[in-house]
Amino acid sequence: REALAAVAQLPGLRAAIGEGLWQSPQRRLRLCDACNVAGFMEVYIQALGFLSFLETGELSPKVPETWLAEIESFDNECFLLGLISTLRELERYAVNRGQFLDLRSVRFSLGVAQSLEEALMQFNFRNSTLRQRFDSVKYSVKRLESLSYEIDLARQRASMADELQVTERSEE
Secondary structure, eight states: OHHHHHHHHSOOHHHHHOHHHHTOHHHHHHHHHHTTHHHHHHHHHHHHHHHHHHHHSSOOOOOOGGGOOSOHHHHHHHHHHHHHHHHHHHHHHHHHHHTTTOHHHHHHHHHHHHHHHHHHTTSOOOSSHHHHHHHHHHHHHHHHHHHHHHHHHHHHHHHHHHHHHHHHHHHO
């Protein structure tokens, strides 16, 4: 949270680019491309999205207006790439929860992942970076489904083993 708060305090894109260059959307876009603003925004939105998930159970990152390039296609692509990256963090979170057989958290994460997948299916990404990333969403959902199934089986096995031990002790 502290790191995100520190980033929020930095001067935004407009201040970094300067008013003269900001007035030209073409120059602004070229500068954003040359300075890898999209990469920064993806990671920033990923962090905001994961924090949002931990606090509210939803993927609803709020991007400060100062960090928007005010070029709709650029800002939208950065946002979607950030959301998809958030899903990868969510998958790591679920795997870590799975180590403790926390089926509830894994299933909740799976539900969020499935909701994101359904929302992204409404878009026509064609052959772009977003299309490749969208394909990774489908694989993440499948991995979370498998993880949920495996945890459920492990919990059932543990329950059966406990019952067997209780039966054996009562017979002695």
